[in-house]
Amino acid sequence: MNVHDxxxxxxxxxxxxxxxxxxxxxxxxxxxxxxxxxRAVRTVRRxxxxxxxxxxxxxxxxxxxxxxxxGAIYADRRGPLPGTVKTTSESAPSTDAPSPxxxxxEPTPSDVPTTYLETGGGTLPVLPGVEHGVxxxxxxxxxxxxxxxxxxxxxxxxxxGDVNAGGVAGWLAPDHPEASGMGETGTIDDMDATxxxxxxxxxxxxxxxxxxxxxxxxxxxxxxxxxxxxxxxxGKVRPATITIRSGDEGWIIDTRFAANAxxxxxxxxxxxxxWLKEAGEPDWYLxxxxxxxxxxxxxxxxxxxxxxxxxxxxxxxxEGWTSKETEGEFSPGVxxxxxxxxxxxxxxxxxxxxxWTDATAEEKAYAAEDKDVPERVYVQGGKPGGNWWTPxxxxxSQMIDVPGADYAEVIxxxxxxDGETDYxxxxxxxHQEDQGENLFLVVEFDGGEQGLRDLHTFLGTLDxxx
Numbered sequence: 001m002n003v004h005d006x007x008x009x010x011x012x013x014x015x016x017x018x019x020x021x022x023x024x025x026x027x028x029x030x031x032x033x034x035x036x037x038x039r040a041v042r043t044v045r046r047x048x049x050x051x052x053x054x055x056x057x058x059x060x061x062x063x064x065x066x067x068x069x070x071g072a073i074y075a076d077r078r079g080p081l082p083g084t085v086k087t088t089s090e091s092a093p094s095t096d097a098p099s100p101x102x103x104x105x106e107p108t109p110s111d112v113p114t115t116y117l118e119t120g121g122g123t124l125p126v127l128p129g130v131e132h133g134v135x136x137x138x139x140x141x142x143x144x145x146x147x148x149x150x151x152x153x154x155x156x157x158x159x160x161g162d163v164n165a166g167g168v169a170g171w172l173a174p175d176h177p178e179a180s181g182m183g184e185t186g187t188i189d190d191m192d193a194t195x196x197x198x199x200x201x202x203x204x205x206x207x208x209x210x211x212x213x214x215x216x217x218x219x220x221x222x223x224x225x226x227x228x229x230x231x232x233x234x235g236k237v238r239p240a241t242i243t244i245r246s247g248d249e250g251w252i253i254d255t256r257f258a259a260n261a262x263x264x265x266x267x268x269x270x271x272x273x274x275w276l277k278e279a280g281e282p283d284w285y286l287x288x289x290x291x292x293x294x295x296x297x298x299x300x301x302x303x304x305x306x307x308x309x310x311x312x313x314x315x316x317x318x319e320g321w322t323s324k325e326t327e328g329e330f331s332p333g334v335x336x337x338x339x340x341x342x343x344x345x346x347x348x349x350x351x352x353x354x355x356w357t358d359a360t361a362e363e364k365a366y367a368a369e370d371k372d373v374p375e376r377v378y379v380q381g382g383k384p385g386g387n388w389w390t391p392x393x394x395x396x397s398q399m400i401d402v403p404g405a406d407y408a409e410v411i412x413x414x415x416x417x418d419g420e421t422d423y424x425x426x427x428x429x430x431h432q433e434d435q436g437e438n439l440f441l442v443v444e445f446d447g448g449e450q451g452l453r454d455l456h457t458f459l460g461t462l463d464x465x466x
Contacts, residue, residue, distance in 0.1 A: 119217045120225030120245065122208030127216035127228050129265075130272040133284035141288055145169045146199035147277040148244065148251050153266055157195075160188050171195040195270070196254045203250035206243065218271055222246050222279030228271060233259040240267055246276055291396025292414045292424070292452075297460045299403070305461065310334050310379045311437050313430070316461040317377055318454060330438075331381030338375035340451075342423035342444050343415065345371045373423075375445050377458065382438035387431040389438065404464030406433040412455075414447065421447035424455055432464045 115126040142149050143163060152171050158179050160170030170188035172179045178191050188196055206225055209215045216228045225245035230238060238259035244251045255270065257263035275282050301307055305316040308323070310333070317336045326333045347368040356364060382388070387407050391397065394411050402408040411427040428441035443458060445451035 116211075117217050117219060119223075120206060120208035120227065123211050124208055124215055124217040124227065125211075127218055127268065127271065130218060130268045132272045132282065133286065134269045134272055143169070144277065145197050146249055146251065147246065148197075148199070149273075149275050149277060150197065150253075150270075151273045152195060153270065160191070160193055167199050169195075169197040192256060193254075194256050198252045200250050200252060201248060203245045203248065206245050206250060218274075220244065220274055220276065221282065222276040225250075230267075235259075238263060242271060242274075244274070246278070286416065286419045288416055290414045290416060291394075292412050292421075293396075294398055294400075294410065294412055294459070295456060297400060297456055299460045301461050302457060305457070307461075308336070311381050311439060312432060312464060312466065313379065313437070313439055314461070314463040314465075315377070315379075315458065317458070321375075321377075326378070326380075328381045330383050333378065333380040335379075336377045340375045340446050341372045342375055342446050342451075343373050345373055347371070373444065375451070375454075376443070378442040380440045380442075382440065384432075384437050385435055387438065389429040389431055392429075400459060402430060402462045402464055404433060404436075404466065405430050405462075407431040408462070410459065423447045424451060426455065428462075430462070430464065432466075434466075436464070436466075 114128070116123050117126050142151055144150075145163070146166075153173075156174045158172045158174070158176075160172060160178075163169040163171070168188050170191075170193035172191075173194040176194055208217070208225060208227055209229075214229070216230075217226045218228060220226050223244050223246045225243065227243040228240065229243075230240045232238075234256075236259055237256045240255045240257070242251075242253040242255070244253070255267060257266045275285060281287075301316045304319050306319055306321065307314065307316045309315075311331070318338060321336045321338045323334055323336045326335050347370045350368070353359075353364045353368060356367075359367070389407050389409060392409060392411060396411060396413065398410045398412070400408050400410050407430065409429045411429075413425045413427075414421045415423050415425060424443075424445045424447060426441075426443040426445075428439075428443065430439050430441070431437070432439075443455065445455045445458075
């Protein structure tokens, strides 16, 4: 679930395209603005969906796939979590048959002592070679199904439907026959998804298979049963089924990774990133994105900040920042940029650019460049009238008091690298009281202490009074 260079460039390209699309596309009537803004602008980073299409299609994919962790459904836990006991013995010779296809050999376990683990009332060997928290690039991109956190492999995996709708989640590898349709041609029941997860509750009768059945297990804190069964190969694919139970809640995960060393590693990385919400974040978990809790906001404009206004919203930015007008979804917007660089958006790789058949040479050259992303405040113009915004349901969402506003929701996100905050990204949805303006803001500040202080200062300058 977690080769950053290429795939991060693609992620950045999607984000850049969606930013551009967000300032030029007039939304159809009845479109939920929260779904539009949140899904199309913000969660592309969290989702880590990589596509080779233009922004218009990418936005549709993101909308169909849901809003990532923000829309996750948390199932209640209703039972105690029994402990597990580890034992160790020498490994027995492998009984796996050799691969009939030299081009796709069956993986063979390393010749090391086998660790056994009591699970589900039985004892199974632990799947060897699993490293917890193996991620590509800057960090992890998590999803949750019931109480199970998981991650999809890097490289542009496509969600089948809304993976956070509850009960079932499906993901297609980029080379899956259905991937070209972005998973929209059917439901998870209509296709062999590369990863299929089901959250079930009829689990009381689950037991572990025999010790010599060929099944393995893994220590997942909070789980009283973990069974990993690697099945006979099907062509170039070796299916596997992972069964997990925690109290009264269970998960059945079917994977269809390649029957070679790369697919074997992918399976190990996948199971090594599984953890249960109720057991808490494990020590090895370093999320790429987190939801910081903001401190109390003090109102006022510092003497060295520059007051400004857009569509009735007064605010201030640090001295030395510059502004430019932008097109908006509803009316013109404005973007203020600072002198500090929060991060670098990598340019798009040449392999992806070859697929941009409708782009000019100049557009491709620009897209291939790495781009410094400065600190910024982007305010998108709205339209007066009733409050368009409804609570996003994002676990990190916070409501703040803004003079003259009857709705002000702040969704702060911290982008982390190696466990340290790299920069802060904040979405703000605000409505002026008495049938006033609806505005959407994107704010980015450096991840250091000064950046966090400046973020709080900016929020304290917001004023929507007439």
